[in-house]
Amino acid sequence: MFKTQNIIFAAALLMFASSCKLTDREPSMVSIRGMVFGTYYTVTYYEENGIVYQQEIDSIFADFNSSLSFYDRQSLLSRINKNETTVVDDYFEVVFSRAREISSETGGAFDVTVFPLVDAWGFGVSFREEVAQGELDSILEFVGYEKIRLEDGHIVKEDERVQVDFNAIAKGYAADIICDYLMSAGAYSCLVEIGGDLATRGLKPDGTAWRIGLEVPAEHSDSPQEWDFFVEIRDTGLATSGDYRRYYEVDGKRYSHTIDPETGYPVEHNMLSASVFAGDGLSADAYATALMAMGPDRAIEFVESREDLEAYLILAGDDQDEFTFYASTGLELKTREDL
Secondary structure (H helix, E strand, O other): OOOOOOOEEEOOOOOOOOOOOOOOOOOEEEEEEEEEOOEEEEEEEEEOOOOOOHHHHHHHHHHHHHHHOOOOOOOHHHHHHOOOOOEOOHHHHHHHHHHHHHHHHOOOOOOOOOHHHHHHOOOOOOOOOOOOHHHHHHHHOOOOHHHEEEEOOEEEEOOOOOOOOOOOOHHHHHHHHHHHHHHHOOOOEEEEEEOOEEEEEOOOOOOOOEEEEEEOOOOOOOOOOOEEEEEEEOOOEEEEEEOOOOEEEEOOEEEEOOEOOOOOOEOOOOEEEEEEEEOOHHHHHHHHHHHHHHOHHHHHHHHHOOOOOEEEEEEEOOOOOOEEEEEOOOOOOEOHHHO
16 A cells, blocks of 8 residues: 555645654644635644644634635725725735736736636636626726736725735735744744645654645546645645636536636636646745646746746646646656655
8 A cells, every 4th residue: 555644635635644753852743724715724833842823823814814805895805896995904915016026927827806707707706607708898998917006005906996816826825824923933844735725844853845746637526636746845835726626517618717817718728737836835826827827838938937936737638538747847756656
């Protein structure tokens, strides 16, 4: 039997107990699970006295949610979307500023104003099977990261209909925030995973890195997880964006949840998922979404032009049950034989 207890899955992650054998003099492993942002989170860290920081972590999540939640009608983000305020807090400023940078770097493939299009296609709070071109043209008038900016701690919109949605970047940033808190509180190392996005700090007490399994595309959205490769990382953020678990079909046509901000339509290409490794979870989260919007050719060209990113892309083959993959130059893939 293969030793899978060390493996953590990228995309809809599952955490298993570590097989690291600790002595009394080494830090104890603490694992915390819960729900936040409508999904599950897992926090695993090593701490000398085995202190459980559940209350502190949940408090950080509550503050984070009150700032950046799209679905909390009283959050700062919701009030900015409703034009009730323009003043931002620290969480909002960090995420928005980085989002603008990545939007510019990716030529708009990542765009925090795209939610009205996502919703129109039935992947937000509404359900829709068909969208008229006239409706898309109307929405595109107020979609575009260049239509909103930050000046002296205030949000400035060129069109009051512009809405911001941080769903494609906030979970990665939240993982960073929790990691930073744990390390400042005295943790030896940690891994924080929130709904498939994760951040790591340090090595485990036995000197090994965190092992992350790269999920094989599932036939159905509720299919069990399987993996062929894993990677070992430290001080790294990882996020996976994919369409094989979020889509719907109408008359045999599959509609992806990834929307091209330029055309307003769901993307149509053979890339099933993009896993991005970056220096922090916030960046990995946003770049993964951007690569899915780009499509394989542009995505590969983009990643290979960057020294600060690695990526693992899964591409559909000619046969429905076949797929191929791309791993960037600096990404070292391991198999079960390496366990």
